[in-house]
Amino acid sequence: MAPAKKASAKKTSAKKTAKKTADRASSSAKKTARKASGTAKKTARKASGSAKRAAKKATRTASAATTGNVVVASQVKEAVKRNDVRMSSEFVEALNEEVAERIEKATQRAKDNGRSTVRPSDL
16 A cells, blocks of 8 residues: 555656746746837837937928027037026027027128128017
8 A cells, every 4th residue: 555655746846846836837828928018118118219210300400501500509508507597408599599690681781781791689
């Protein structure tokens, strides 16, 4: 009788070992799937963020290309800093557009008055 008990104990132990191995493999597969899913999400977020930045940069470049850079960004930044205020990244672009519009209006006024020289009074 004793040998029969040993054989059934070995079978039970083998079943437990097989089950543990299967559980580990399943757990490992789940972890790998979660990691892959997280990586895919990060990649998607990164791609959408870089697409947004590229679109924003293209808009800035397009507006700068039509008017050209009239103001010097570093000088504007220094002037703003002297007043103990921070400056938004879009401020220089907006200021550049404003200055370009004022120059366009002043040159048109000078032409309308029959002059080829722009004067302070044209502003």
